[in-house]
Amino acid sequence: MHYETLFQEIHSELQSVEDPGQVGDYIPELAHVNPDQFGVHLTTVGGEEFAFGDAEKRFSIQSIAKVFTFVLAYSRIKSSIWERTGLEPAGTPFNSLVQLEYDRGIPRNPFINAGAIVICDILASELASPKENILSFIHRITGTDSIDYNSKVALSEKKTGYRNYALVNLMKSFANIKNDIDRVMDIYFHICSIEMSCKELCRSFLFLANNGIVPFSGEQILTASRTKRVNALMQTCGFYDEAGEFTFKVGLPGKSGVGGGIVAVHPEKYTIAVWSPRLNKKGNSFKGMLFLEELTSRTSSSIF
Numbered sequence: 001m002h003y004e005t006l007f008q009e010i011h012s013e014l015q016s017v018e019d020p021g022q023v024g025d026y027i028p029e030l031a032h033v034n035p036d037q038f039g040v041h042l043t044t045v046g047g048e049e050f051a052f053g054d055a056e057k058r059f060s061i062q063s064i065a066k067v068f069t070f071v072l073a074y075s076r077i078k079s080s081i082w083e084r085t086g087l088e089p090a091g092t093p094f095n096s097l098v099q100l101e102y103d104r105g106i107p108r109n110p111f112i113n114a115g116a117i118v119i120c121d122i123l124a125s126e127l128a129s130p131k132e133n134i135l136s137f138i139h140r141i142t143g144t145d146s147i148d149y150n151s152k153v154a155l156s157e158k159k160t161g162y163r164n165y166a167l168v169n170l171m172k173s174f175a176n177i178k179n180d181i182d183r184v185m186d187i188y189f190h191i192c193s194i195e196m197s198c199k200e201l202c203r204s205f206l207f208l209a210n211n212g213i214v215p216f217s218g219e220q221i222l223t224a225s226r227t228k229r230v231n232a233l234m235q236t237c238g239f240y241d242e243a244g245e246f247t248f249k250v251g252l253p254g255k256s257g258v259g260g261g262i263v264a265v266h267p268e269k270y271t272i273a274v275w276s277p278r279l280n281k282k283g284n285s286f287k288g289m290l291f292l293e294e295l296t297s298r299t300s301s302s303i304f
């Protein structure tokens with residue numbers, strides 16, 4: 001399959017679709033991003049690469065990083081992770097507080113903000129230097145050492161992250177946060193600030209399409225069974241209260257971020273990343289979702 005021609009075709013057709021979205025400006029630093037950028041990249045498990053547009057331009061990956069931290073925690077603490085977070089779709093916005101009160105501080109899943117904050121707390125207990133260790137994990141699975149935090153974005157979110165502080169305080173009141181709140185939130189805000197390109201995101205997610213093994217280094221990150229579970233979680237929880245719609249329309253496990261990025265995995269075949277900064281009302285990339293829907297429909301490559 002020669003994807004580049006298809007990328008061009010779909011992109012030019014989507015030019016005429018009016019994008020009602022806005023960039024995610026509740027994090028002030030993200031408001032400066034040029035909203036008209038667009039990139040897509042596909043990498044096959046065998047190492048073939050296809051790109052279009054701003055595929056090599058780095059952007060703020062935001063919640064996509066929740067997959068990296070979850071995988072790192074899951075590879076270390078195994079089943080007891082499910083005593084700290086659930087594994088059910090939330091059906092509420094990514095930063096909602098409502099469910100935490102009913103479930104006594106246990107988040108519905110590790111991909112909403114509350115769940116990712118708990119995972120940061122686990123990593124704060126498990127790792128000697130969490131921020132360095134998380135970054136070096138990402139370097140290993142991507143094969144690129146220059147990926148870094150953007151401290152301006154992390155600080156911008158820290159200054160305005162009232163909801164995230166509300167979540168962590170509520171969970172601390174139920175004893176589901178073990179470390180100092182500021183230490184945990186420093187890790188959380190930093191992981192959200194990581195910048196990567198579509199090309200790098202494709203490489204970093206490739207082990208999830210390859211039974212847990214990084215194809216270009218041979219390193220086993222997760223067992224095949226745990227890899228299947230991470231993909232299942234992305235399928236059911238990767239797009240917050242739009243996970244059903246993404247499954248319905250695109251049909252691949254994936255994860256989005258408010259920087260406008262989406263990564264999706266076709267097990268045993270490929271990873272695909274798309275970036276378009278304007279977001280729909282659920283905080284997912286408007287054009288990114290449309291693009292992936294067109295792509296999987298035209299290539300009949302939904303997993304269903």
Ligand code: GLN
Pocket residue numbers: 061062063064094095113157164192256257258259283
């Ligand atoms: N850093 C963002 C937040 O905590 C991440 C949200 C997202 O990408 N959905 O609100």
